[in-house]
Amino acid sequence: xxxxxxxxxxxxxxxxxxxxxxxxxxxxxxxxxxxxxxxxxxxxxxxxxxxxxxxxxxxxxxxxxxxxxxxxxxxxxxxxxxxxxxxxxxxxxxxxxxxxxxxxxxxxxxxxxxxxxxxxxxxxxxxxxxxxxxxxxxxxxxxxxxxxxxxxxxxxxxxxxxxxxxxxxxxxxxxxxxxxxxxxxxxxxxxxxxxxxxxxxxxxxxxxxxxxxxxxxxxxxxxxxxxxxxxxxxxxxxxxxxxxxxxxxxxxxxxxxxxxxxxxxxxxxxxxxxxxxxxxxxxxxxxxxxxx
Amino acid sequence: xxxxxxxxxxxxxxxxxxxxxxxxxxxxxxxxxxxxxxxxxxxxxxxxxxxxxxxxxxxxxxxxxxxxxxxxxxxxxxxxxxxxxxxxxxxxxxxxxxxxxxxxxxxxxxxxxxxxxxxxxxxxxxxxxxxxxxxxxxxxxxxxxxxxxxxxxxxxxxxxxxxxxxxxxxxxxxxxxxxxxxxxxxxxxxxxxxxxxxxxxxxxxxxxxxxxxxxxxxxxxxxxxxxxxxxxxxxxxxxxxxxxxxxxxxxxxxxxxxxxxxxxxxxxxxxxxxxxxxxxxxxxxxxxxxxxxxxxxxxxxxxxxxxxxxxxxxxxxxxxxxxxxxxxxxxxxxxxxxxxxxxxxxxxxxxxxxxx
Numbered sequence: 001x002x003x004x005x006x007x008x009x010x011x012x013x014x015x016x017x018x019x020x021x022x023x024x025x026x027x028x029x030x031x032x033x034x035x036x037x038x039x040x041x042x043x044x045x046x047x048x049x050x051x052x053x054x055x056x057x058x059x060x061x062x063x064x065x066x067x068x069x070x071x072x073x074x075x076x077x078x079x080x081x082x083x084x085x086x087x088x089x090x091x092x093x094x095x096x097x098x099x100x101x102x103x104x105x106x107x108x109x110x111x112x113x114x115x116x117x118x119x120x121x122x123x124x125x126x127x128x129x130x131x132x133x134x135x136x137x138x139x140x141x142x143x144x145x146x147x148x149x150x151x152x153x154x155x156x157x158x159x160x161x162x163x164x165x166x167x168x169x170x171x172x173x174x175x176x177x178x179x180x181x182x183x184x185x186x187x188x189x190x191x192x193x194x195x196x197x198x199x200x201x202x203x204x205x206x207x208x209x210x211x212x213x214x215x216x217x218x219x220x221x222x223x224x225x226x227x228x229x230x231x232x233x234x235x236x237x238x239x240x241x242x243x244x245x246x247x248x249x250x251x252x253x254x255x256x257x258x259x260x261x262x263x264x265x266x267x268x269x270x271x272x273x274x275x276x277x278x279x280x281x282x283x284x285x286x287x288x289x290x291x292x
Numbered sequence: 293x294x295x296x297x298x299x300x301x302x303x304x305x306x307x308x309x310x311x312x313x314x315x316x317x318x319x320x321x322x323x324x325x326x327x328x329x330x331x332x333x334x335x336x337x338x339x340x341x342x343x344x345x346x347x348x349x350x351x352x353x354x355x356x357x358x359x360x361x362x363x364x365x366x367x368x369x370x371x372x373x374x375x376x377x378x379x380x381x382x383x384x385x386x387x388x389x390x391x392x393x394x395x396x397x398x399x400x401x402x403x404x405x406x407x408x409x410x411x412x413x414x415x416x417x418x419x420x421x422x423x424x425x426x427x428x429x430x431x432x433x434x435x436x437x438x439x440x441x442x443x444x445x446x447x448x449x450x451x452x453x454x455x456x457x458x459x460x461x462x463x464x465x466x467x468x469x470x471x472x473x474x475x476x477x478x479x480x481x482x483x484x485x486x487x488x489x490x491x492x493x494x495x496x497x498x499x500x501x502x503x504x505x506x507x508x509x510x511x512x513x514x515x516x517x518x519x520x521x522x523x524x525x526x527x528x529x530x531x532x533x534x535x536x537x538x539x540x541x542x543x544x545x546x547x548x549x550x551x552x553x554x555x556x557x558x559x560x561x562x563x564x565x566x567x568x569x570x571x572x573x574x575x576x577x578x579x580x581x582x583x584x585x586x587x588x589x590x591x592x593x594x595x596x597x598x599x600x601x602x603x604x605x606x607x608x609x610x611x612x613x614x615x616x617x618x619x620x621x622x623x624x625x626x627x628x629x630x631x632x633x634x635x636x637x638x639x640x641x642x643x644x645x646x647x648x
Contacts, residue, residue: 182375182377184373184374184375184377185377185379187342187344187364187371187373187377188371188373188377188378188379188435188438189379189390190344190363190364190365191342191343191344191364191365191369191370191371192365192370192390192391192394192438192442193365193391193394193395193442194365194390194394198394202394203379206381207379207380207381
C-alpha cells in the first residue's frame with residue numbers, strides 16, 4: 001500500500017467534511033425554517049422568506065404561535081391519538097409480519113411460494129386505488145367490544161390500526177433478514193426439542209434486532225404520517241390523528257405561524273422515536289451493505 | 293443408548309435420487325463413521341437420521357422404534373453441527389442448558405447437568421462467556437456440551453472438526469474418542485477426512501453417489517477393500533492402480549503381467565478372473581520397496597518428486613513403460629530427482645480388481 005501524504009490526507013478529510021456538512025445543511029434547513037418560523041408573527045414570517053433571515057431567529061420573536069395553535073385545536077389529543085394508533089400498529093406489525101416471514105422462510109407448506117408472491121405483488125398497488133373498497137369493507141365489518149356487538153368500524157382506533165398491521169414491505173424485510181440467518185441455528189433448536197414457536201421467540205427474534213428496528217421505524221413513519229385514510233374513516237375529533245388535525249389551521253386564511261408551531265410540536269415524537277432506535281437502524285442499514 | 297437401523301432408505305429431491313437404498317445396522321454403543329467424497333450423501337443420511345430431512349422411502353429405526361415420521365426432538369438424538377450452531381445471543385451456560393430449559397427441567401438439576409458437562413469438556417471457566425468471546429475449538433466444545441447434557445440415545449456429528457485448524461482438530465478428535473469411551477453412547481459421525489474415520493470408528497461406512505460401498509472395521513477396509521473405490525479412498529497416499537493382463541487363473545492364485553511389470557503370481561482368494569482378461573492391480577504406496585539392484589525390480593522408473601516427512605519419504609515415480617506410482621518408503625531415503633529406481637512388492641500385499 002502506498003504511503004499517504006499527511007497533507008493530502010488533511011485535504012481529503014476537509015473535502016469530505018465539507019461535503020457532509022453541505023448534505024447535513026440541505027437536510028436540516030427545512031427543519032430550521034420550521035422551528036424559526038414558528039417563533040415569528042405571520043407578516044414577518046412571509047416577508048423573511050425572500051432572504052436568509054428566514055432561517056434566523058431575528059425580529060419579533062415569541063412563543064405566541066404555540067399558545068394560539070394549542071388554543072385553536074386539541075393538539076394534545078391529536079398527538080395522543082397518533083401515538084396510540086402508531087404505537088399499537090408498529091407493535092402488532094412487528095409481531096404479525098415477523099411470524100408470517102418466519103413461516104415463509106423456515107416452515108414448509110404447499111403454496112407458500114405463491115402466497116409470498118401475491119403478498120409481494122401488493123407492493124405495487126397504490127393505496128389510493130384500494131381506499132374506497134377498503135372503506136366499504138370496514139364500514140360493514142362487525143366487532144365485539146366492551147360495548148357489545150356492533151357493525152361498522154368507522155370513527156374508532158381499530159379502523160386506523162388493523163388494516164395497516166400486515167404489509168408486503170415489512171414481511172419482505174423480515175423474509176430477507178431471516179434468509180440470511182444460519183439455518184443450522186433453527187435445526188439445532190429443533191433437535192434440542194424446541195417447538196416452532198419456541199424457535200421463533202427464543203432463537204430468531206433475539207437475533208433480529210436490526211430488522212426489528214428498521215421495520216419499526218419505517219412503519220412508524222408511515223403510520224404517523226397517515227392522512228388520507230383517517231381523513232375518510234374518522235369524522236369525530238375524538239379519534240383524529242395529527243396529520244388530519246393540521247387541517248384546523250388551513251381555514252380561509254392559513255395561519256402560517258401556528259402551522260409551523262403545530263408542525264414543530266408534532267415532529268417531536270418522531271425525533272424521539274428515531275433517537276431511541278437510531279443505533280439499531282444504522283447498524284441494520286450498514287449490515288445490508290457489508291454482507292458478502 | 294440405542295441401536296440405529298436403516299433399511300432400504302432412499303431420498304429424492306424431485307426426480308434426483310441422492311440416497312439410493314441404504315442398509316446399515318448400527319449397534320448400541322457403537323461409533324460409526326460415514327465417510328466419502330463431497331456429494332456422496334453422507335450428511336444427507338445423517339440429517340435423515342436426525343429428522344431434519346424427510347425419508348422418501350425405506351425405514352429408520354432408533355432403539356427398535358420406527359421413527360420415519362417422528363419429530364427430531366422425539367427421536368432421542370443430539371446433533372453437533374459443522375458450523376457449531378451455538379446461539380450467539382446466549383451465554384455458554386444458556387447454550388448448554390438450552391434443551392433442558394425447553395424441556396422445563398428444574399433450575400437446580402439443570403445447573404448440575406451443565407456443570408457435569410462442563411467438567412467432562414473442561415470448560416467450567418467459559419460458562420459465563422458469550423460465543424463471540426470463544427475460539428473455534430471452544431465453540432465446538434459448547435456444541436458438544438449441549439449434546440451431552442440431554443443424555444441422548446444417539447449422538448450425531450456432522451463434520452464437527454472441519455472448521456478447526458489441523459492441531460486443534462487432532463486434539464478434538466482425541467477428545468471425541470475419549471468422550472465415546474466415557475459415555476458409551478451410540479455415535480454416528482460424518483466426515484470426509486479418512487484419518488478421523490480410521491482413528492475414531494468401530495465401524496466405517498464408505499459411501500459414494502448415495503450408495504454404500506463397504507461397511508466394516510477400519511483395518512478390514514484397509515486390508516480387504518471391497519472394490520477399487522474403497523481401496524483408493526481409504527489409505528493415504530492413495531493406492532496405486534495399474535492395468536494388468538491375467539496370464540493364468542487358478543483357485544487361490546492369479547498370475548498377472550503388464551508392460552514394465554514382470555509376471556507376478558498373486559494369492560487371490562476369490563475367483564472371478566479368467567486368463568487373458570484384463571484387471572486392475574492395486575498396491576498401497578506403503579508396500580512398495582526399493583530394490584537396490586536395479587535389474588531385479590518389478591517396476592522400473594525415474595524419481596519425479598520426493599517429499600520427506602521425517603517418518604517416511606513419499607516418492608513419485610514415473611514408470612519407464614508409462615504411468616506413475618507413488619511409494620511411501622520408511623524413514624528418510626537419499627533419493628535424487630531424476631535418478632533411476634526399481635520398486636518391488638510382496639505379492640500377498642497386492643490387490644486385484646475386476647476392470648469395470
